[in-house]
Amino acid sequence: MTTLVSDTAALLERCHDAARHEGPAPALAALADGVLPGLLPCGPGGHAVVAAPTHAGAHALWLDGARRPLDPARTKIRAELDLPGGRVVLLDTGHAAPADRDAGAGAEPREVYGLGLVWLRLGLAQALRAACFTRLAHRRVGDSTLLQQQLVKGTVADVLAEHLEIQAVLSGARPGDLSPGMLDHLHGRITAADREQVRLLGAAGYLTDSPGLTAYVSELLAEAYAAAKEAP
Amino acid sequence: MTHLDDRLLILRGQIREWGAQVRPLALEIDRDPEAVRHHFALPAVRHLATMGVPEEYGHEPEKIGGHRFYGVSALERAVVMEELACADVGTLVASPGPLLAGVAVGLCADDRQKRWFYGRVLAEPLWTCFALTEPEGGSDAAAMRTSLTSTPDGGALLSGEKRYVGNACRAQLGVVFARARPGPLGITAVLVDTAEPGFDARPLDMIGLRGARISSVVMDRMPIPEDRFLGRHLTATRRGVWAFVQTFNVLRPGVAAIAVGIARAALEYVAEHRSTLSGAERERYEELVRRVDATRHLVHHAAAAVDARGTDGHLASAAKLRAARLAEDVTLAAAAFFGPGARLSHPFLDKLARDARAMEFLEGTGNMQRLNLFQGLLGGKVDRDRRRVPADA
Ligand SMILES: Cc1cc2nc3c(=O)[nH]c(=O)nc-3n(C[C@H](O)[C@H](O)[C@H](O)COP(=O)(O)OP(=O)(O)OC[C@H]3O[C@@H](n4cnc5c(N)ncnc54)[C@H](O)[C@@H]3O)c2cc1C
Numbered sequence: 001m002t003t004l005v006s007d008t009a010a011l012l013e014r015c016h017d018a019a020r021h022e023g024p025a026p027a028l029a030a031l032a033d034g035v036l037p038g039l040l041p042c043g044p045g046g047h048a049v050v051a052a053p054t055h056a057g058a059h060a061l062w063l064d065g066a067r068r069p070l071d072p073a074r075t076k077i078r079a080e081l082d083l084p085g086g087r088v089v090l091l092d093t094g095h096a097a098p099a100d101r102d103a104g105a106g107a108e109p110r111e112v113y114g115l116g117l118v119w120l121r122l123g124l125a126q127a128l129r130a131a132c133f134t135r136l137a138h139r140r141v142g143d144s145t146l147l148q149q150q151l152v153k154g155t156v157a158d159v160l161a162e163h164l165e166i167q168a169v170l171s172g173a174r175p176g177d178l179s180p181g182m183l184d185h186l187h188g189r190i191t192a193a194d195r196e197q198v199r200l201l202g203a204a205g206y207l208t209d210s211p212g213l214t215a216y217v218s219e220l221l222a223e224a225y226a227a228a229k230e231a232p
Numbered sequence: 233m234t235h236l237d238d239r240l241l242i243l244r245g246q247i248r249e250w251g252a253q254v255r256p257l258a259l260e261i262d263r264d265p266e267a268v269r270h271h272f273a274l275p276a277v278r279h280l281a282t283m284g285v286p287e288e289y290g291h292e293p294e295k296i297g298g299h300r301f302y303g304v305s306a307l308e309r310a311v312v313m314e315e316l317a318c319a320d321v322g323t324l325v326a327s328p329g330p331l332l333a334g335v336a337v338g339l340c341a342d343d344r345q346k347r348w349f350y351g352r353v354l355a356e357p358l359w360t361c362f363a364l365t366e367p368e369g370g371s372d373a374a375a376m377r378t379s380l381t382s383t384p385d386g387g388a389l390l391s392g393e394k395r396y397v398g399n400a401c402r403a404q405l406g407v408v409f410a411r412a413r414p415g416p417l418g419i420t421a422v423l424v425d426t427a428e429p430g431f432d433a434r435p436l437d438m439i440g441l442r443g444a445r446i447s448s449v450v451m452d453r454m455p456i457p458e459d460r461f462l463g464r465h466l467t468a469t470r471r472g473v474w475a476f477v478q479t480f481n482v483l484r485p486g487v488a489a490i491a492v493g494i495a496r497a498a499l500e501y502v503a504e505h506r507s508t509l510s511g512a513e514r515e516r517y518e519e520l521v522r523r524v525d526a527t528r529h530l531v532h533h534a535a536a537a538v539d540a541r542g543t544d545g546h547l548a549s550a551a552k553l554r555a556a557r558l559a560e561d562v563t564l565a566a567a568a569f570f571g572p573g574a575r576l577s578h579p580f581l582d583k584l585a586r587d588a589r590a591m592e593f594l595e596g597t598g599n600m601q602r603l604n605l606f607q608g609l610l611g612g613k614v615d616r617d618r619r620r621v622p623a624d625a
Contacts, residue, residue, distance in 0.1 A: 043572045043573050044571075044572045044573075045571055045572040045573035045574075045576075045577065046573070047572065047573030047576040047577070049576075078576050078579070078582075090576060091576070092573070092576045092577055139368075139369060140368070140369065140372075140375070141369060141371070141372045141375070142372070142374075142375075149599075151599045151602065151603070152599070191564075195560065195589075198589070199592050199597065199598065202370055202371070202593065202597065203365070203370060203395070203396040203446075203593045206438055206439050206440065206589065206590060206593065207436055207437060207438060207439070208437040208438065208439055209437070212439055213439060216439055216586070220575055220576065220582075223567065223572065223573055223574060223575055223576070224572065224573040224576055225572070226571075226572040226573075227572070
């Protein structure tokens with residue numbers, strides 16, 4: 001098999017690491033540049049959640065495997081959000097992926113991109129965990145801190161166990177090893193754990209300049225690139 | 233099961249109708265919470281503007297099906313809140329009215345204070361705010377730092393910071409909780425007129441529930457006359473913590489009802505935009521409907537309990553806990569009926585999912601409700617087993 005991406009393992013690692021330490025935009029940009037340079041990566045419904053430079057530099061759409069010309073007239077920009085690491089753009093291109101996209105060269109980039117997104121979201125989730133940890137450790141309640149409350153410790157531990165399980169599934173997996181169903185499952189687990197974490201931030205995590213906004217984008221990322229199951 | 237009587241069923245029908253006029257505002261208010269100013273004439277907004285003012289203070293709402301509704305019972309408010317939250321929760325929380333502050337006034341104010349507060353609210357649509365949370369800790373109200381320092385004329389100077397206070401940046405009146413003395417009995421609430429010097433509130437940019445205009449507030453030596461202290465006529469033990477525990481007990485079913493309304497809105501959206509569901513989808517949908525219905529029963533049961541006895545707030549904690557999670561789960565599950573990227577194609581669904589997340593925080597987080605519920609169980613105040621055998625005791 002010819003490989004479009006020369007060193008997938010290194011790319012996935014870069015993507016995970018950038019998400020964890022820099023933010024969603026650098027990680028998304030690394031993934032897009034590594035797998036689909038010059039293209040606007042879209043999910044099966046024609047939605048994209050990408051770093052601003054990827055949007056600005058794209059010369060064609062990549063619709064879950066199929067290439068199409070850009071169609072700015074039909075594209076709706078749903079949001080442009082300034083997050084740590086840079087701006088992320090959320091788009092609805094108005095084009096769904098064609099049914100015959102599995103033929104030819106579409107499958108491999110899709111597998112790499114799909115796997116990369118789970119790694120990326122895991123990195124974001126781990127960064128969120130660190131942010132929660134720091135905030136709760138500094139927030140006092142009575143003679144102690146919020147982090148030392150047993151209910152809080154329980155939630156943190158549950159989230160950690162979740163992240164460890166997800167990482168165990170991802171580690172060593174090559175593109176195509178994990179079924180689309182498994183990737184969706186992992187996305188669902190990350191979303192559920194992120195929600196637990198965001199609750200721990202209190203109302204501070206509901207501000208637009210908080211880690212809560214990154215968690216929101218992470219959720220939409222999973223939705224945009226979810227495997228198509230239902231055709232309404 | 234707590235059944236709604238005919239009166240409340242009539243009210244629900246009317247509010248549902250009024251709600252239909254509010255739904256189209258949803259995305260507008262989400263983008264620009266100040267847009268609500270153009271919609272003061274809507275019957276739903278007018279209803280909220282005076283909801284909670286008792287009859288004896290000159291409140292004469294228009295009759296609905298031959299009845300007047302003053303909004304003084306938790307159950308009645310729960311009915312209204314679910315309907316309007318289902319229509320559009322953003323408009324509900326953006327609307328002027330006495331809401332949270334009004335409940336505190338109803339429970340803790342003396343007659344003169346009520347005349348002043350309700351009189352202002354009835355005179356024109358105005359926003360009120362209820363300022364409890366502080367930047368250093370929302371859940372730990374006992375650690376409150378905002379202070380009231382006595383002045384020789386019997387009044388006090390109010391200083392401190394509040395955060396995440398709904399509508400504070402546009403409120404004309406507020407109830408502010410502050411510490412007059414050290415210790416658990418030292419917390420009290422005062423009525424403020426935000427136009428008076430020393431009150432500065434600024435909006436905070438929120439991910440969801442943007443209609444609520446959540447604000448941060450700084451109070452700098454704001455003069456509070458003696459007659460603005462709530463509960464002056466109550467004993468010291470009833471004034472502070474007791475008063476706000478009751479206030480929260482009474483408010484919580486309303487928040488839970490809002491959460492039920494958000495969940496219902498998501499399901500209505502699915503029903504409206506996915507006319508045919510596959511067998512498996514229909515089963516999934518109906519299970520969500522059952523969950524919403526079950527939680528509504530708990531909410532009404534909790535509201536009836538606090539109406540009967542204001543200190544009976546454990547059911548309200550259970551209702552708030554269940555309803556907040558319900559709203560989050562159902563809004564996410566609703567998006568799944570629309571395939572990949574649903575929230576990017578359907579901004580209304582995205583808004584519901586963002587709004588739902590606020591429900592965790594209003595009137596105490598999930599963990600605070602869990603702890604309260606557990607205390608209720610431990611103290612034999614909730615789900616008491618009349619046939620408990622001694623070995624269990
Ligand atoms: C949309 C919105 C509207 C609001 N409106 C108002 C308003 O009008 N007026 C007002 O005064 N406030 C308002 N609030 C604030 C709200 O009441 C607080 O957010 C809430 O009380 C939690 O406080 P916090 O955000 O400081 O979280 P924190 O108290 O910092 O809590 C952080 C996390 O720790 C957990 N936690 C805290 N203590 C414990 C403990 N002892 N054991 C276990 N876990 C614990 C919490 O559950 C939470 O998950 C609003 C908030 C929002 C989001």
